[in-house]
Amino acid sequence: MKRIMITPAWSFSDEAGNQIAPALFLLLEAVHRHGKLTRAAEDVGISYRHAWNLLKRWGEFFGIALVELERGRGARLSPLGEKLLWAEQRVNARLGPQLESLGSELNLAIEQQLKGMQPVLRLHASHGFAVELLPKHLRGLRLDLQYCSPREALAALNRGACDLAGFHLPRGEVGKAVSRNYRDLLKRRSHRAIGFISRRQGLMVALGNPRGISGVKALADRTVRFINRQEASGTRALFDSLLAEADISASHIHGYETEEYTHSAVAAYVAAGMADAGFGVEAAAQRFGLDFVPLAMEDYLFICHQRSLAEPNLIAILALLRDTLFQKAVEGLPGYSPHRCGVIMHVDAL
Known part of the structure; x- marks a missing residue:
C-alpha cells in the first residue's frame, strides 16, 4: 500500500548555497x-x-x-557535532506527532478517493509510544489517528468527532487529583472505558545522574534546570499534582515555564545538555541514553460510547488489544505493560 509519510527536514546553507546532506x-x-x-x-x-x-x-x-x-x-x-545531532533530534521529536496526524488525514482522504469509503476508526488520543504501535499492527481497518490533549480527545468523543478518546490516569492519591480534570467530560451511563497499557513516569536525567536528582524536591534547587511539558497535557497534570503533593511551588523550579510537546522532545532537550531534568516516560529516557528516576505509575485508557462496542471498527480494535503479538510489542517498550489491555470497564471503576 502506498502511503504518505511526512518527515521534518532542515538545511544549513552558506553564501555559496552549499547545504548539509x-x-x-x-x-x-x-x-x-x-x-x-x-x-x-x-x-x-x-x-x-x-x-x-x-x-x-x-x-x-x-x-x-x-x-x-x-x-x-x-x-x-565534537561539541559542534553534538549540537547538530541534538538539534536534528529535537526537531523530529517536537514535530513528529503533528506530522504523523497530518499524514493520517492525507492518507485517509487519498485512499477514500481511490478505493471508496473504507472502514475507519477515528482515534483522538494523548501522544505516547504505545499509541504509535497501533497503526503498525492494525489490519483490515484504517486508523485516523489525531494526537491531542486528553480533554480535547474526550470533548471530541462527546461531540461525535471520534470513536475513541485516549487519556491517562495516574494511580493512587495523585490519580484522584488528576481525574478531576476529566470528570465533567465522562458520562457514567453512556461511556465505557477500555484498558490499554500502564506505564512509568518520572524524571529523565543525564546518564549517571550527575546532579543526584532523586525526586521532585530536588527540582526546587534553583541551580537545577528543568524542562516541562505543555500545560494541557496529561503528563503536565501529573507533574503538577506531584508538586502539590510535595508542597512545592512551581515558582521555585527553574525552567517550569519552558515547555516541550512530547516525551521525546523533553528527552532530547535533556540529552542536549539544555536542562538537568525533564518529566516523562521511561521509554523516552532510554531512547536518548538518559537515566530515569521513576515517580508514578499510570494507566492509559480509551473511552468510547457503550453503543459503539458492537460496531465492526470497535470489535476490530478490541481484537488487536487482546492479541498476544501486540501485547508483546507493548512489553518491549521500557516501562510499559499491557495492563488490562482490551478489558471493557465502567467509568466508575476508574
Missing part, C-alpha cells in the same frame, strides 16, 4: 551510538571512505571538526 545526521547519530567510524559507516550503509569524506567536507564547511578521531580510542562527536 541528510546522510550527515544519520552518520553523526551512528558515531554517537557506536563510538567507531567503521561501525557508524556500516550502520548507515556507506563506505568508510565516503563517511570520512562526508565528515571532512562538512567540517570544512563549518571550520570546526564534527567528529574527533583518536588512534586506539575510536571516534566521538
Whole structure:
C-alpha cells in the first residue's frame, strides 16, 4: 500500500548555497551510538571512505571538526557535532506527532478517493509510544489517528468527532487529583472505558545522574534546570499534582515555564545538555541514553460510547488489544505493560 509519510527536514546553507546532506545526521547519530567510524559507516550503509569524506567536507564547511578521531580510542562527536545531532533530534521529536496526524488525514482522504469509503476508526488520543504501535499492527481497518490533549480527545468523543478518546490516569492519591480534570467530560451511563497499557513516569536525567536528582524536591534547587511539558497535557497534570503533593511551588523550579510537546522532545532537550531534568516516560529516557528516576505509575485508557462496542471498527480494535503479538510489542517498550489491555470497564471503576 502506498502511503504518505511526512518527515521534518532542515538545511544549513552558506553564501555559496552549499547545504548539509541528510546522510550527515544519520552518520553523526551512528558515531554517537557506536563510538567507531567503521561501525557508524556500516550502520548507515556507506563506505568508510565516503563517511570520512562526508565528515571532512562538512567540517570544512563549518571550520570546526564534527567528529574527533583518536588512534586506539575510536571516534566521538565534537561539541559542534553534538549540537547538530541534538538539534536534528529535537526537531523530529517536537514535530513528529503533528506530522504523523497530518499524514493520517492525507492518507485517509487519498485512499477514500481511490478505493471508496473504507472502514475507519477515528482515534483522538494523548501522544505516547504505545499509541504509535497501533497503526503498525492494525489490519483490515484504517486508523485516523489525531494526537491531542486528553480533554480535547474526550470533548471530541462527546461531540461525535471520534470513536475513541485516549487519556491517562495516574494511580493512587495523585490519580484522584488528576481525574478531576476529566470528570465533567465522562458520562457514567453512556461511556465505557477500555484498558490499554500502564506505564512509568518520572524524571529523565543525564546518564549517571550527575546532579543526584532523586525526586521532585530536588527540582526546587534553583541551580537545577528543568524542562516541562505543555500545560494541557496529561503528563503536565501529573507533574503538577506531584508538586502539590510535595508542597512545592512551581515558582521555585527553574525552567517550569519552558515547555516541550512530547516525551521525546523533553528527552532530547535533556540529552542536549539544555536542562538537568525533564518529566516523562521511561521509554523516552532510554531512547536518548538518559537515566530515569521513576515517580508514578499510570494507566492509559480509551473511552468510547457503550453503543459503539458492537460496531465492526470497535470489535476490530478490541481484537488487536487482546492479541498476544501486540501485547508483546507493548512489553518491549521500557516501562510499559499491557495492563488490562482490551478489558471493557465502567467509568466508575476508574
